Amino acid sequence: MVVVTTRDVMERFHLQVVSGGEGLGRYIATSDLSRPGLEMAGYFMHYPADRVQLLGKTEVSFFDMLDASVKKERMLKLCSPDTPAIIIARGMHVPEALIEASNETQVPVLTTTMTTTRFSSKLTNYLESRLAPTTAVHGVLVDVYGIGVLIVGKSGVGKSETALELVKKGHRLVADDSVEIRQEAEDFLVGSAPPLLEHLLEIRGIGIIDIMTLFGASAVRPYKRITLVVELEIWDDEKVYDRLGLEEEKLKIIDTELTKLTIPVRPGRNVSVLLEVAAMNYRLKRLGINAAEEFSRRLDDVINANEREDY
Missing domain, CATH: 3.40.1390.20 (HprK N-terminal domain-like)
Incomplete structure (x- = not known):
């Protein structure tokens, strides 16, 4: 406390x-x-x-x-x-x-x-x-194109490796392994790293690396507002994944509901690129541009046009 x-x-x-x-x-x-x-x-x-x-x-x-x-x-x-x-x-x-x-x-x-x-x-x-309410989440927090992306998932799914690849592409690491989250206002969550883990990233097979020492001060930041949660999970052939993006899943942290995406992981998928696209697509949605809704509208127009031709 x-x-x-x-x-x-x-x-x-x-x-x-x-x-x-x-x-x-x-x-x-x-x-x-x-x-x-x-x-x-x-x-x-x-x-x-x-x-x-x-x-x-x-x-x-x-x-x-x-x-x-x-x-x-x-x-x-x-x-x-x-x-x-x-x-x-x-x-x-x-x-x-x-x-x-x-x-x-x-x-x-x-x-x-x-x-x-x-x-x-x-x-x-x-x-x-x-005095803001606080909690801790097992995951990785990265600043991707100005969007605070909280990456969660089971241990060993590749969260830290994905964060490392994002840092190499110019994005910034906030916290790895444990993310301390404060609710500073209504619907406003801020994540940071515990002092012990600040600037550090754990990569299995290599060990603990200091991101600021390796990539410079521009590769890290002390805190970031969290607006998007991405859950990485091992690809399950029995599970049906969302292919259009019309349904929006939510995850509640403290008293705030955040948009959550589930990305299945398997060999051949470039997860860091998918996260970059997810962040950019989230920004477009906030600006009122929703590709999934636009596709659904076009599909409805085609169906309605075909029905009129049948008559």
């Missing part, structure tokens, strides 16, 4: 610790941020205490207008046991009541020189990426 702490955020964005440094190990469990304007006014009924609290110019200027008698009370409620951190944007001064409440409750208070909107966007993107 991926864990993000306040210290991680501090180091990532070079934030300055003002008070409550003992609480930098607090966990951040959600990517949602809170701008506690209503809480400053005293409304804590639905206070999202488990979120990072971000104070901008509006919140701080309003707080300065409050009576001294209520300032500490509001800040103590803001610094709840579940609050991971309170961050002041624009490098503004930190209210003394907040510093006192922070030291008392050990809720870290940090500052950034970035504007509130810019920092909010950057922090949200960072937390969504780090």
Whole structure:
């Protein structure tokens, strides 16, 4: 399970610790941020205490207008046991009541020189990426003509050899053997290699090879969005394979359904070329050009024309 702490955020964005440094190990469990304007006014009924609290110019200027008698009370409620951190944007001064409440409750208070909107966007993107649902899939991920192709199949079917041939043709390897997948947004899966296997490819009979060392930095990339899954399987004479491409198979990974193709493998078939064509054909379909549907339409036109001639 991926864990993000306040210290991680501090180091990532070079934030300055003002008070409550003992609480930098607090966990951040959600990517949602809170701008506690209503809480400053005293409304804590639905206070999202488990979120990072971000104070901008509006919140701080309003707080300065409050009576001294209520300032500490509001800040103590803001610094709840579940609050991971309170961050002041624009490098503004930190209210003394907040510093006192922070030291008392050990809720870290940090500052950034970035504007509130810019920092909010950057922090949200960072937390969504780090806290995204993840899984691992046995396979190979390759960038083919800009399409992230996840190659799956039984061990020994030729996934790594196909990836090697694609790299020799100028395409880029992302991960071999184990692909770590994160769902960073709805219908948006990103695959990468575990740090231990980065840039490495295992070829039976040769061993482990370093793709970046052999083919250069342009032959690898650290991550890629996955949009197409290709399953390689040994050719089965008893099985009927799709020859037109009218039916689209789907594979669900985490909460996203991906287009899946099944390619039978046997001696004489150039699998790397088939994968290149599959990637290009997938791009054409996204642009609204579907060769299978066009063939079906032409076939229907011929049949209808023959029927009219019979009459």
